[in-house]
Amino acid sequence: MPKLGTSIRIISAVAAAALLAVVVAGTAGARSDATVSGAGSTFVSPLVAQWQQAVGGALGIELQYSPIGSGGGIAAITSRTVDFGASDAPLTSDQFNACNGCEQIPWALGGTSIMYNLPGVKNLLHMDGATLAKIFMGQITKWSDPAIASLNKGVSLPDTAITIAHRSDNSGTTYNLTDYLSSVSPSWKSQLGVGVAVNWPVGVGAKGSSGVAGVVASTPGAIGYADVAFALQNHLKYFAMKNNSGKFTTPGSRGILAAASSDQKPAADNSLSIVNPPKKFANAYPISTFTYVIVPLQTSKAADLKKLLFWAVTHGQTGTYTAKLRFVPLPKSVLVVDEKAISKIHS
Amino acid sequence: MSAADISAEPVRRPFTGRRVRFGDLLLQALAGGAALGATVLVGLIVWKLIDGAHPALSKYGLGFVTRIAWNPVVGHELYGAGSFLFGTVITSFFALLVATPLAIGVALFLSELAPRVVQAPVTALVETLAAVPSVLVGLWGILVLGPALRTHIEPWLHSGLGWIPLFGTPSAAGASVFTAIIVLAIMILPIVSSISRELFLGVPSELKEGALALGTTRWEMVRGVVLPYSRGGIAAALILGLGRAMGEAIAVTQVIGGGVFIHWNLFGTGDTLGSKIAASYQGASTNLQSASLIYLGLILLVLSLAANIVAQWIVRRVSRQHGVTRGGHA
Numbered sequence: 001m002p003k004l005g006t007s008i009r010i011i012s013a014v015a016a017a018a019l020l021a022v023v024v025a026g027t028a029g030a031r032s033d034a035t036v037s038g039a040g041s042t043f044v045s046p047l048v049a050q051w052q053q054a055v056g057g058a059l060g061i062e063l064q065y066s067p068i069g070s071g072g073g074i075a076a077i078t079s080r081t082v083d084f085g086a087s088d089a090p091l092t093s094d095q096f097n098a099c100n101g102c103e104q105i106p107w108a109l110g111g112t113s114i115m116y117n118l119p120g121v122k123n124l125l126h127m128d129g130a131t132l133a134k135i136f137m138g139q140i141t142k143w144s145d146p147a148i149a150s151l152n153k154g155v156s157l158p159d160t161a162i163t164i165a166h167r168s169d170n171s172g173t174t175y176n177l178t179d180y181l182s183s184v185s186p187s188w189k190s191q192l193g194v195g196v197a198v199n200w201p202v203g204v205g206a207k208g209s210s211g212v213a214g215v216v217a218s219t220p221g222a223i224g225y226a227d228v229a230f231a232l233q234n235h236l237k238y239f240a241m242k243n244n245s246g247k248f249t250t251p252g253s254r255g256i257l258a259a260a261s262s263d264q265k266p267a268a269d270n271s272l273s274i275v276n277p278p279k280k281f282a283n284a285y286p287i288s289t290f291t292y293v294i295v296p297l298q299t300s301k302a303a304d305l306k307k308l309l310f311w312a313v314t315h316g317q318t319g320t321y322t323a324k325l326r327f328v329p330l331p332k333s334v335l336v337v338d339e340k341a342i343s344k345i346h347s
Numbered sequence: 348m349s350a351a352d353i354s355a356e357p358v359r360r361p362f363t364g365r366r367v368r369f370g371d372l373l374l375q376a377l378a379g380g381a382a383l384g385a386t387v388l389v390g391l392i393v394w395k396l397i398d399g400a401h402p403a404l405s406k407y408g409l410g411f412v413t414r415i416a417w418n419p420v421v422g423h424e425l426y427g428a429g430s431f432l433f434g435t436v437i438t439s440f441f442a443l444l445v446a447t448p449l450a451i452g453v454a455l456f457l458s459e460l461a462p463r464v465v466q467a468p469v470t471a472l473v474e475t476l477a478a479v480p481s482v483l484v485g486l487w488g489i490l491v492l493g494p495a496l497r498t499h500i501e502p503w504l505h506s507g508l509g510w511i512p513l514f515g516t517p518s519a520a521g522a523s524v525f526t527a528i529i530v531l532a533i534m535i536l537p538i539v540s541s542i543s544r545e546l547f548l549g550v551p552s553e554l555k556e557g558a559l560a561l562g563t564t565r566w567e568m569v570r571g572v573v574l575p576y577s578r579g580g581i582a583a584a585l586i587l588g589l590g591r592a593m594g595e596a597i598a599v600t601q602v603i604g605g606g607v608f609i610h611w612n613l614f615g616t617g618d619t620l621g622s623k624i625a626a627s628y629q630g631a632s633t634n635l636q637s638a639s640l641i642y643l644g645l646i647l648l649v650l651s652l653a654a655n656i657v658a659q660w661i662v663r664r665v666s667r668q669h670g671v672t673r674g675g676h677a
Contacts, residue, residue, distance in 0.1 A: 071630020087630075092421055094633045163519040168605045170419075170630040178420075193420035196632055204520040204616055205605030207626070218494065219520040 034304045039066040040073015040086030042209040043173050043227040044108050044291045048086075050321040051312060058315070059307050069208060071170025071196055077102065077294050083301050084309075085294040088172020089196050090271035101297050104270050105341045106290040107312055109260055109328045111251030112176045113228040113238035114287070117216050118143060120158060126151045126248050127239035129184025129276070129286065135223060136164060136181060137188065138202035143221065151242070164203030165215035165224035170196040173209060176275065176289040177225050183276040184286075225287075228326040245282040255285030256328045264333040270341055272334070290334070295345060302347035309345075313338045396648060399641035402634055411642060417607040419627070419636050426639035428620065428646050433609045435619040435650070438524060438599065439592035442531035447585060450536050454543035455569060470544070477537035485601030488530045493521030493602055501525065501614050515612030522604030525613040527622075530598050535588035542584035546577035579665040586658030590651055596621035620647040 038048070045067035055063045068076070070087035077085030078099045091104055114127065131147045134140045140147055143157045167174045175196045182189040192198045206215045209226035213234045216224040228251045231238045240248035249255040262277035262284065270292070277284045293312075295305060316322075317329035330338070397404070403411060403426065414427025457470050501517035508514045518525070550573050558568040574581075596619075604616030605626070618626075620643045631637040 069629065071627070071632075074630040075628075092632045098634075161519060165520065166605075168600065168626045170627055170632065193423050195420035196630065197419045197627060199416075199418040199420070199423075199607055200605070203606075204518075204522045205626070206522070207600065214489070215520050215522070222520065 034060065034301070035062045035064060036084070036301060036304050036308050037064040037066075037082045038073070038084040038086060038293070039068050039076040039082045040294075041070045041088050041172050041291055042067040043070070043088045043110065043112075043289075044086055046227070046229040046325045047108055047110075047316075047321060047327050050325070051316050054315070054321070055308060055311060059304075059311060061304055061308050063308065067208070069167075069169045070172035070175075074099070074294065077296070080296065083295075083299065083305055086291065087294060088289055088291040089175030090269060090292060091294065096269070099294070099296075102294050103297055103341055103344065104292040104294045105309065105313075105338050106266070106270060106272055106330065106334055107293045107309065107316075107338070108291045108322075109256060109330055109334075110289065110291065110326065111228055111256045111259075111285050112173055112180075112225050112287045112289065113231045113251050114177075114223065114225050114241065115213065115216050115231045115234075115236040115238045116223045117220055117236060118158070118160065119220050121155065123152070123155045124237065124250075125155065125239055126242065128242035129180065132239075132241075133181045133185035133188045135162060136166075136200075136203075137191070138164075160221040163215075163219050163222040164200070165212045165219070165222050166200050166203045166205055167197070167207070167209075167212060168205030169207050171209075172196060172289075172291065173226060174198065176287060179273070179289075180275045180287045232326070241286050243281075243284050243286045244276065244279040245284075247282060249283060249285045251285045251287070251326060253323070253326065253328045254283055256288045256326075257331070258282070259284035259286065259288035260290070260328065260331050260334075264331075266334070266337050270337060297344055298346055300347055302345050306342055306345050309342045310339070313342075393648070396641055396645045400638050400645050402638035403642040404638075406635065407639075407642075411639070412646060415607065415609060417623070419632060421633060424633065424635055426636070426642075428643055430607045430609050431618050431620045431623050431643060432646065432650075434524065434603070434617040435593055435621070435647070437613075437617070438527050438531055438603075438619055439589055441528045441613070442535060442592045443585060443589055445528065445532040446536045446539060446588060449532075450539035450584075450588075451543055451581065453536070453540040454547055455573070457540075458544050458547035459565070459569060459573065470541075473537050474541055476533070477541070481534060481595060481598040482601075484530055484534060485598035488526055488598060488602040489521070492529060493523075493526045496523070496526055496529065497521040505614070512611040513613050515610075515614055518604070518614045518616070520604070522602055522616060523614045524603060524617040527599045527603040527617075527619075528613065530602055531592045531595060534595060534598065535591050538591060539581075539584045539588045542587070543577070543581055546580040546584075547573050550576045579662045582661045582665055583658055586654055586661070589654055589658075593619075593651055593654065594621055594647065596625035600625045620644075620650075 045065065048065045052063045052065070055061050070089055073085035073087050074091065074095055076082045078095070091099065096102065114132065116125065128151060131140065131151065134147065141162055143160045143162060149157055175194065178192065178194045178198050182194045204215055206212045209230045212224040212226050213230045213236065216222040216236055217234045228238070238251070240250050242248050258281050259274045259277050262281050263272045263274045266272050272290045274288050274290065276286045293309065295309070299305060313330055313335060322329060407426065411427050412432065413429045415429035416425045416427040417430070418425045453473060457466055461469065497518055497520070504514045505517050554572050554576065555568055558572045563571065599619055600622040603618060603622055605618050606616045607618070624640050624643055628637070628640050631640060
């Protein structure tokens with residue numbers, strides 16, 4: 001059954017992509033006050049989809065969004081084929097230069113789940129950073145490995161081989177995961193490092209969060225990573241991750257919010273790092289991330305874009321939109337920064 | 348060059364002594380313009396590729412072509428085309444190996460053996476295969492072919508032929524070089540088979556009937572008359588297919604699984620020049636990475652041009668030999 005569900009989802013994603021051109025052409029003809037278009041992160045796409053209708057009613061703005069991946073979103077805003085881009089990874093300096101007068105604004109907060117498919121094991125499995133790094137480096141290849149077993153006493157783990165599923169495109173979710181692995185494993189940091197794509201030593205590449213979730217769903221023994229919403233959609237289990245206080249936490253609102261409170265001061269480029277927070281944030285889920293909207297400072301759509309973004313970081317954060325998807329409302333300290341950043345946009 | 352010549356002097360050689368007619372002039376201008384446009388376009392593409400790849404070209408030089416590395420992490424950056432070049436050669440070679448006998452078989456069946464009632468519908472169906480968009484073939488590869496190969500074909504090949512390094516440990520997730528090979532073979536099959544069919548139909552029926560009249564079996568007739576007669580054309584069709592296989596990006600990206608390494612196990616994952624470009628061009632994190640991706644494109648272009656030149660050489664050689672043998676028989 002999960003196989004069928006996955007196929008339907010993948011097919012509908014492709015159908016949606018194919019229909020995009022038609023929809024864009026159709027809506028261009030329809031009477032509408034204003035259209036704001038964006039593209040990028042698949043991580044944030046379930047939340048943006050929730051916003052679309054509300055924005056139409058409240059602001060009279062038609063919001064269009066294509067979830068083509070963070071890398072694609074950065075490329076799209078750099079070439080100005082959209083009004084905004086969305087990325088879970090902050091821009092690199094080369095990307096900032098190429099984008100020519102862009103700023104990034106944190107506009108959503110969520111967690112990356114480490115999903116797994118292990119038939120026959122009912123328990124919610126525990127995992128810690130060092131072991132996860134070894135798994136993603138191909139040093140631990142079986143579920144029955146002592147390192148996994150010692151984290152899950154009392155659970156009988158099968159001898160199944162582990163298959164890693166990772167993103168083949170440039171992805172902010174990959175950035176979030178590798179950022180975490182680098183902070184918990186010195187050998188990951190020196191051999192692989194942090195990036196929207198890394199030189200994966202093992203595993204199977206798939207496109208988009210839905211692609212990774214699809215591989216995990218159809219491969220017994222697989223481990224992959226994506227925004228929690230994708231794990232829930234595919235009925236996949238995900239690890240409870242051990243944080244610095246020794247607690248095992250899941251990517252729910254409590255854990256993510258606790259992690260977010262660890263960085264109250266955005267850097268000059270508005271980026272925030274909340275991965276693997278220190279011990280005093282006892283409930284923190286260690287693989288949490290802010291995700292960013294990237295906008296040009298000068299744009300002919302300044303008025304509509306400002307209205308839209310202001311709505312997104314305030315009304316858009318309420319439980320009606322965020323709770324079901326396991327996104328978490330932005331903390332006040334970040335809101336202050338966002339308002340200042342939004343007011344800089346001009347025509 | 349020739350394009351420029353045509354458009355430069357609108358000659359009226361065929362109409363010497365007559366008035367130049369407006370229609371002829373228009374035809375000259377349009378056709379010449381189209382030829383010139385195509386030439387300029389190829390030039391522009393090459394120039395743009397070299398220009399875009401310049402940062403990587405000047406940093407890595409030719410060492411890039413064989414180096415096995417692809418690390419896009421800022422601070423660890425190092426790029427090379429070695430593993431992708433290997434992947435491209437392996438996938439297209441084996442795809443051709445799988446597709447050739449099938450395509451020629453299909454073509455022979457449709458041109459020589461099939462009853463008339465079957466011919467038309469089957470021909471139409473085979474040609475429809477060529478019209479299926481590659482992204483759909485890739486999707487079918489993910490959902491149907493990959494899992495089927497993983498659970499049935501790969502373990503079977505591994506248990507029987509596992510001593511050959513090509514048939515190593517079966518893939519776990521259904522994404523593998525092998526899946527990519529089969530997908531590519533399916534994509535080049537209709538091209539090769541429809542060209543071959545046309546070629547076989549073009550074999551003069553006197554020759555075929557003559558052979559049959561001498562008492563040959565159908566198979567002997569095919570082997571002795573039809574195949575030798577169309578050898579050059581088949582070679583050209585195969586190279587066309589090879590070009591398609593080498594350049595295909597989307598469908599391969601969907602099923603090959605990725606990875607920067609060289610190994611001979613077809614059931615492992617890998618990457619090709621085209622699939623790497625398709626997967627990572629959008630949102631490359633540094634200028635050096637984009638330049639290196641364009642460098643991959645440049646290598647792919649050179650590879651395709653080389654394949655084309657070899658193809659033309661083969662066709663010319665084979666058809667010359669062919670002319671000699673035919674003369675000898677007569």
